Amino acid sequence: MAEVLTSPPERLPPARRRWLGVGAQVWIPSLLVAAAMLLPIAYLIIRAAGAGSEGWNLLLSARTARILLNTLLLATAVTATTVAVALPLAWLTVRTDLPGARWWTVLTALPLVVPSYVGGFVIATAFGPTGMLQQALEWLMGLTRLPAIYGFPGAWLTLSLFTYPYVLLSIRAGLRGIDPAVEEASRVLGQGAWTTITRVSLPMLRPWIGAGALLVALYVLSDFGAVSMMQFDSFTTAIYVQYQASFNRSYAAVLSLVLVVLTAVVLAIEGRSSRARFHRIGSAAARLARPVRLGEWRIPAVMFCGSVVALGVVLPASVVLYWLVAGLRLGQPLVVTLQPALNSVYASALSAGAAVLAGMPLAILAVRRRGALAAVITRLAYTGYALPGIVVALSLVFFAARSVPWLYQTMPVLVFAYLVLFLPQAVGTLRSALQQVSPSHEESARVLGRTPRQTLLSVTVPLVRPGAVAAAALVFLTTMKELPATLLLSPTGFETLATRIWSAATEGFFTRAAPPALLLLLISSLSMALLLSQERRGSDA
Amino acid sequence: MRGAGVNRAWAVLSILALVILTGVWSPVLAQGTTLTVYSGRTRELVAPILEQFTRATGIAVGVRYGATAEMAATIMEEGTNSPADVYFAQDAGALGALAFAGRLRRLPDAMLQRVEPRFRSGDGVWVGISGRARVVVYNTRNVAVRDLPASIAEFTNPRWRGRIGWAPTNGSLQAQVTAMRLLWGDDRTRQWLLGIKANAPRVYRDNTAIVAAVGAGEIDVGFVNHYYLFQFLRERGPSFPARNYFFPGPDIGNLINVAGVGIVNTSRNAAAAQRLVEFLLSPDAQRYFANETFEYPLVRGIPANPQLPPLSQIRTPNVDLNHLQALEGTLKLLQEVGIL
Numbered sequence: 001m002a003e004v005l006t007s008p009p010e011r012l013p014p015a016r017r018r019w020l021g022v023g024a025q026v027w028i029p030s031l032l033v034a035a036a037m038l039l040p041i042a043y044l045i046i047r048a049a050g051a052g053s054e055g056w057n058l059l060l061s062a063r064t065a066r067i068l069l070n071t072l073l074l075a076t077a078v079t080a081t082t083v084a085v086a087l088p089l090a091w092l093t094v095r096t097d098l099p100g101a102r103w104w105t106v107l108t109a110l111p112l113v114v115p116s117y118v119g120g121f122v123i124a125t126a127f128g129p130t131g132m133l134q135q136a137l138e139w140l141m142g143l144t145r146l147p148a149i150y151g152f153p154g155a156w157l158t159l160s161l162f163t164y165p166y167v168l169l170s171i172r173a174g175l176r177g178i179d180p181a182v183e184e185a186s187r188v189l190g191q192g193a194w195t196t197i198t199r200v201s202l203p204m205l206r207p208w209i210g211a212g213a214l215l216v217a218l219y220v221l222s223d224f225g226a227v228s229m230m231q232f233d234s235f236t237t238a239i240y241v242q243y244q245a246s247f248n249r250s251y252a253a254v255l256s257l258v259l260v261v262l263t264a265v266v267l268a269i270e271g272r273s274s275r276a277r278f279h280r281i282g283s284a285a286a287r288l289a290r291p292v293r294l295g296e297w298r299i300p301a302v303m304f305c306g307s308v309v310a311l312g313v314v315l316p317a318s319v320v321l322y323w324l325v326a327g328l329r330l331g332q333p334l335v336v337t338l339q340p341a342l343n344s345v346y347a348s349a350l351s352a353g354a355a356v357l358a359g360m361p362l363a364i365l366a367v368r369r370r371g372a373l374a375a376v377i378t379r380l381a382y383t384g385y386a387l388p389g390i391v392v393a394l395s396l397v398f399f400a401a402r403s404v405p406w407l408y409q410t411m412p413v414l415v416f417a418y419l420v421l422f423l424p425q426a427v428g429t430l431r432s433a434l435q436q437v438s439p440s441h442e443e444s445a446r447v448l449g450r451t452p453r454q455t456l457l458s459v460t461v462p463l464v465r466p467g468a469v470a471a472a473a474l475v476f477l478t479t480m481k482e483l484p485a486t487l488l489l490s491p492t493g494f495e496t497l498a499t500r501i502w503s504a505a506t507e508g509f510f511t512r513a514a515p516p517a518l519l520l521l522l523i524s525s526l527s528m529a530l531l532l533s534q535e536r537r538g539s540d541a
Numbered sequence: 542m543r544g545a546g547v548n549r550a551w552a553v554l555s556i557l558a559l560v561i562l563t564g565v566w567s568p569v570l571a572q573g574t575t576l577t578v579y580s581g582r583t584r585e586l587v588a589p590i591l592e593q594f595t596r597a598t599g600i601a602v603g604v605r606y607g608a609t610a611e612m613a614a615t616i617m618e619e620g621t622n623s624p625a626d627v628y629f630a631q632d633a634g635a636l637g638a639l640a641f642a643g644r645l646r647r648l649p650d651a652m653l654q655r656v657e658p659r660f661r662s663g664d665g666v667w668v669g670i671s672g673r674a675r676v677v678v679y680n681t682r683n684v685a686v687r688d689l690p691a692s693i694a695e696f697t698n699p700r701w702r703g704r705i706g707w708a709p710t711n712g713s714l715q716a717q718v719t720a721m722r723l724l725w726g727d728d729r730t731r732q733w734l735l736g737i738k739a740n741a742p743r744v745y746r747d748n749t750a751i752v753a754a755v756g757a758g759e760i761d762v763g764f765v766n767h768y769y770l771f772q773f774l775r776e777r778g779p780s781f782p783a784r785n786y787f788f789p790g791p792d793i794g795n796l797i798n799v800a801g802v803g804i805v806n807t808s809r810n811a812a813a814a815q816r817l818v819e820f821l822l823s824p825d826a827q828r829y830f831a832n833e834t835f836e837y838p839l840v841r842g843i844p845a846n847p848q849l850p851p852l853s854q855i856r857t858p859n860v861d862l863n864h865l866q867a868l869e870g871t872l873k874l875l876q877e878v879g880i881l
Contacts, residue, residue, distance in 0.1 A: 061876075063876060063881075120746075121750075124750070125753075128754070128757065128759055129759050130757045130758045130759045131757065131759075148743070150743065150744070228710065228746045229746050229750070231743075231744040231745065231746065237710065238881075240710070241710050241872070241881060242872075243610050243611065243614055244608070244610040244611075244710065244711075244712055247610060247613060247614060247617075247635070247638040247868075248869070249614060249617070249618070323776075326776060326777060327775075327776045330775065330776060330777070330778050332775065332776060390611060394611075394614060394615065394618050397615050397618045397619060398618040398619075401618065401619040401620060401622045401623065402619075402620055402622060405622040408619075408622070408624070409605075409624065484611070487605070487606065487607040487608075487611070488605075488607065488611070488615050492577055492603035492604070492605050492624070493603050493604065493605075495584075499606065500584075503583040503584045503585060503606055504583070504584075504585050505749075506583060506747065506749060507583050507585055507586060507749065507769075507772060508749045508752065508753075508769055508772040508773055508776070509583075509585045509772060509776075510776055511776055512585060
C-alpha cells in the first residue's frame with residue numbers, strides 16, 4: 001500500500017492527513033464529544049474539593065481497601081465468565097448449522113435487557129437458601145436449605161448472566177466481519193481445526209473479545225442493582241450509602257474519583273491487549289464462512305444454548321409471570337399502559353442513534369490515529385460508563401440546571417445523559433469493526449479522487465455497518481433498562497418501562513411490576529430480531 | 542447506490558434530531574404544568590392521591606418519582622433553578638437534610654398544628670403526612686409470638702444467631718440507629734450493633750427484600766417498617782407466613798418515623814404548593830393513607846386501619862425526628878463496627 005501512496009494525485013492534502021483520511025470532520029466532533037465526557041469528572045472534582053481532610057481520610061481506611069479488592073475480584077471473575085460463555089455461543093450461532101440459529105441469536109442476546117435489580121431479585125428468588133431450587137430439591141430429595149447465594153457467588157452469577165451479551169454481540173459482529181479466507185488458508189496449509197482456532201481465529205477476534213470484555217468489566221464497576229440485591233460490598237454500594245445515609249455528596253465524589261482511576265487502569269490493561277491489528281486483505285465485501293457441520297454435537301450445542309437461555313431469559317420471565325398470576329388470582333387489578341413502552345422505545349432509539357453518530361469519529365480516531373491526544377480522547381469516552389448512574393445523573397443535573405435551565409429535564413438533555421453513560425458501548429464495537437477495514441480501501445477511494453468526507457460516507461461507513469448495527473443494538477438494549485438518569489433528567493412525567501418496573505417492585509407491588517417487565521422483554525426481543533435482520537442484510541449487500 | 546443509502550440515513554437522522562430538539566414527545570411540557578412535585582415515594586403509593594388533588598382543585602401536577610435521598614440530592618444540585626415546588630419524602634431524615642441546607646420554606650402555622658409536634662419540623666419547614674412504625678416482621682411457621690423478646694435490645698441474645706435479617710444500607714434502619722444513639726448514647730448503641738453483628742444477621746437491600754425473605758423462611762425475623770407486610774398479604778394472600786410484631790413496652794424498636802412534605806425555597810408556585818400540603822393533611826387524603834398504604838394518619842381524629850394497633854397504643858420513647866438527619870455519626874458508627 002505504501003507504493004500506492006508515493007505518487008498521489010495533486011488534489012490530495014499533505015501526507016500525514018492523507019494517509020488517514022482523518023481530517024477536521026473527525027477531529028472536531030471527537031473533541032466535542034470528549035469535552036462532554038469531561039463533565040462528570042469536572043463535577044466530581046468540584047464536589048470532592050468540598051470534602052475536607054476527613055473525606056480524604058475516608059479513602060485511606062481499611063474498608064476502602066476491602067471494597068476495592070472486592071470490586072476488582074468481582075470484575076475479573078465476571079469478565080472471565082462472560083467471555084467463556086459468549087465465545088462458544090457466538091461461534092455456534094454464526095459459524096455452525098445449529099438448529100434454529102436465528103432464534104438462538106435473538107434469545108441469547110436478551111438477558112441484556114433484564115435490569116440488574118430485577119435480575120438480582122430473580123436470582124435470589126430462584127437460588128436463595130429457601131428459593132425455588134431448594135423447594136424443588138426438597139420435593140425430590142428432602143433438602144431443606146441451600147447454602148446462601150448472597151455475597152460474591154450471587155453477585156458473580158447475576159452479573160455474568162445478565163452482561164455476557166455485551167461480549168456475545170461484540171464477538172458476533174467480529175465473526176461476521178472476519179475474512180474467512182484467512183482461516184481457509186490455514187486449513188489449506190495443513191493446520192488442524194484446533195490450531196486454526198487458537199492460532200488464527202482467536203487472535204483475529206481479540207479486539208472484539210477485548211471490546212466486549214471491557215464493557216463487562218466497566219459495567220461491573222458501575223453496577224448497583226445486582227450488588228445491592230446480593231448484599232455484596234462494592235465501591236458502588238459505598239457511594240450509594242454516602243448519598244443515601246448522610247446526603248454527603250462530597251464523600252461520594254471522593255469515592256467516585258477512585259472509580260475513575262480504576263477505570264483508567266482497566267483501560268490501560270485493555271489497551272495493551274488490543275494492540276494487534278487485523279483487517280481484511282482481499283475484497284471489502286463481507287463473505288461469510290461456510291457453516292461448520294455440528295453432526296452429533298448438535299445436541300450438546302443446543303443444550304448449551306438452551307441452558308443459558310433458560311437461566312437468563314426463561315427464569316426471569318417465569319418469576320415475573322408467577323408474580324402476575326399470584327396477584328391476579330387474589331384480585332389485584334391488571335394494569336397495562338402503553339405510553340411507558342412507547343417512551344422506552346423512543347428514548348432508546350434516540351440514544352442508540354446518538355451513540356453511533358457520536359461514536360463513529362471517536363472510533364475512527366482510535367483506530368487510525370496513534371498519537372497521545374487521540375488515545376486520551378478515546379479513553380475519556382469510558383468515564384461515564386464506569387461511574388454509577390446516579391453520579392453521572394447528578395453531575396448533569398448540576399450542569400444542566402445551572403447553565404442551561406431551559407433545556408433541563410427535556411429530551412435533548414436526557415439523550416445527552418445516555419450518551420455520556422453508554423457511548424463506550426458504541427465506540428468499542430465500532431472500533432473493532434474499523435480495525436477489520438483495511439486502510440487500503442479508504443486509500444483507494446482517496447486515490448480515485450474522493451474527498452475525505454466522501455470516502456468516510458461511501459467507503460468507511462458501509463464497511464463498518466455490521467459493527468454499527470451491533471453498536472446500536474447494545475446501546476438500545478442498555479438504554480431500555482436505564483434507571484437513574486431517566487428518573488432525574490427525563491421530562492417530568494416521562495415514564496419508561498424501567499421506571500415503572502422499579503417504582504412498583506421496590507415497594508412490593510409485584511403484580512404491577514409484571515406487565516411492564518414482560519413488555520420490556522417482548523419489545524426488546526422484537527427490536528433484537530429487527531436489528532439482527534439488518535445485520536444479515538448488511539452482509540448480503 | 543451506497544451513497545444514496547447513506548444520504549437517506551442522514552435524512553432520517555436529521556429528522557430524528559429535529560424531533561428531539563422540538564420536544565415533540567414531551568406531552569407534559571406542552572400542558573403547562575403548574576405544580577412540580579419531587580416524590581421520594583413511589584408512584585404506586587402516591588399517584589392516586591395526587592390525581593385526586595388535581596380533580597379537587599384543578600391544579601395540574603407534574604410528578605418526578607425517584608428514591609428519597611436521590612431526590613433530595615437532586616434539589617440540592619439544581620441550586621436556585623430547581624423546578625421542584627414540593628418535596629415529598631419517605632423519611633424525616635431526608636427532609637431534615639434539605640431543611641439543614643436551607644432549601645425548605647416555612648409552612649403556615651395552621652397546617653403545622655394539625656399534627657402532633659413530634660411529627661413535624663421544629664422550624665416549621667416540613668410536616669409529617671403519614672406515620673410508619675419500625676416493627677419486627679417474623680415468620681409465623683418458625684417463630685411463636687411468645688418467643689419474641691420485649692425489647693429490640695434483646696435480639697443480641699445468641700439464640701437469635703443466624704435468624705435475623707436487616708438492611709444497614711437502608712435509610713429506615715439508619716434512622717432507627719440514629720434514634721438509638723439519641724436515646725441510649727453512642728456506647729450502648731455500639732454494644733447493641735456489635736451484639737447483633739455477633740449474631741451473624743443476613744444483610745438485605747431494603748424492607749421489601751427482608752419481608753420476602755421472612756415469608757420464604759430464609760430468616761425468622763427482620764427489622765422493617767410496618768406497612769410492607771400488607772402489600773405482600775394483598776399479593777400473596779393471608780397464607781403468606783409473616784406477620785408484624787410490636788414491642789409491648791416503650792421501646793426504640795417501635796420508633797415512629799414519618800413520610801412528609803416540604804415546600805422548596807425556590808418554588809415559584811408557593812400558593813399552589815400550600816394547597817397541596819393542605820390537601821394532603823385533609824381527612825380524605827389522610828384516610829387514603831390509612832386504607833391504601835396502611836400507614837398511620839397523622840392528623841388528629843382520623844383512625845388508623847383496623848388491622849393495625851392504634852398509634853396511641855404504640856409506646857415509643859421520645860425521640861426528636863428533627864435530629865434524624867444527624868446521620869454522619871451513625872454512618873461512622875456503622876462503619877467503625879464493621880457493619881457498613
